[in-house]
Amino acid sequence: MTTVTTFHLHYGSEVAEALRAGRPVVALESTIVSHGLPRPDNLRVAREIERAVRDAGAVPATIGMVGGRLVVGLDDAQLSRLATVDGVTKLSVRDLAVAAATGADGATTVAATSAVAAAAGITVFATGGLGGVHREAAQSFDESADLVTLARTPIAVVCAGVKSILDVGATLERLETLGVQVVGYRTRRFPGFFVTDGGFDLDWQVDSPEQAADVLTAREQHGVHPGGLIVANPLPVDEQLDRDLHDRTLADGLALLERDGVTGKAVTPYLLAHFHSTTEGASLAVNVRIILRNADLAARIAVAAATRRAASA
Structure with a gap:
């Protein structure tokens, strides 16, 4: 695939x-490829995610860094590289310049992907789940950069809420403080990633991709909101992780955290590894279902938004 360079970004052809033609494009993160899924499944699933976007009528733009080049729309060789080589760095927004200057290979987080996508003119992004406020954050001040980034980044993020290993209530409160709008997709309950219902109400819902696109259109027309929009897309109840298994695994994992003294950035990968091993891969299967469903919905929203822009041109 030919790469087109525009200022500091490099675009897949x-x-x-x-983007030049005004066709629908969906941004995709690369951390799920390099850090979120085990090899060799990670590359297969990454290709499936891109295919889900295409099948719904949009162009996938997986974002990542290859040899210091920040690419919007990795080709298959670049995607394979990030999926298979060792030493791929996990990049948040603050890391991008240093990683570029040092020629690093890097996978973009939700925060970095959102920021790069918005800079590239992409308005819809599909991911699995957001980062959020960690448990015991009152003492540790541990909060994902996803939240602050979305407060200043004009992009719609389709996700399945936040993982239940986080403090879900505090995360929603923080998003409200930051002015990030959260709408449920066909629900007034905030999803809990592995489980359909994360235990908290939402003020708003949208019931179709077209209605979500109307929200994006209204935001653009008003011109008063610089931040992101979260479209929370829950798994159907019959596709969620068994609720009793989930609750038991979470309780055991939190106890192990305390026993082993795990803190900071190590908490999330530790607990996710615990879920994977304890559920014998069931949580991983749920994770894949989540991102494929979100990719499909994000593409449909992007198609509806592009149709509205074309009609008003």
């Missing part, structure tokens, strides 16, 4: 052409 298909993505560059789609």
Whole structure:
């Protein structure tokens, strides 16, 4: 695939052409490829995610860094590289410049992907789940950069809420403080990633991709909101992780955290590894279902938004 360079960003040729033509594009993160899924499943699933976007009528733009080049729309060789080589760095927004200057290979987090996508003119992003406020954050001040980034980044993020290993209530409170709008997709309950219902109400819901696109259109027309929009897309009840298994695994994992003294950035990968091993891969299967469903919905929203822009041109 030919790469087109514009200022500091490098575009895959298909993505560059789609953006020029006003066709729908969906941003995708690369941390799920390099850090979120085990090899060799990670590359297969990454290709499935891109295919889900295409099948719903949009162009996938997986974002990542290859040899210091920040690419919007990785080609298959670049995607394979991030999926298979060792030493791929997990990049948040603050890391991008240093990683570029040092020629690093890097996978972009939700925060970095959102920021780069918005800079590239992409308005819809599909991911699995957001980062959030960690448990015991009152003492540790541990909060994902996803939240602050979304407060200043004009992008719609389709996700399945936040993982239940986080403090879900505090995360929603923080999003409210930061002015980040959260709408449920066909629900007034905030999803809990592995489980359909995360235990908290939402003020708003949208019932179709077209209605979500109307929200994006209204935000653009008003011109008064610089931040992101979260479209919380829950798993159907019959596709969630067994609730009793989830609750038992979470309780055991939190106890192990305390026993082993795990803190900071190590908490999330520790607990996710615990879920994977304890559920014998069931949580991983749920994770894959989540991102495929979110990719499909994000593409449909992007198609509806592009149709509205074309109609008003």
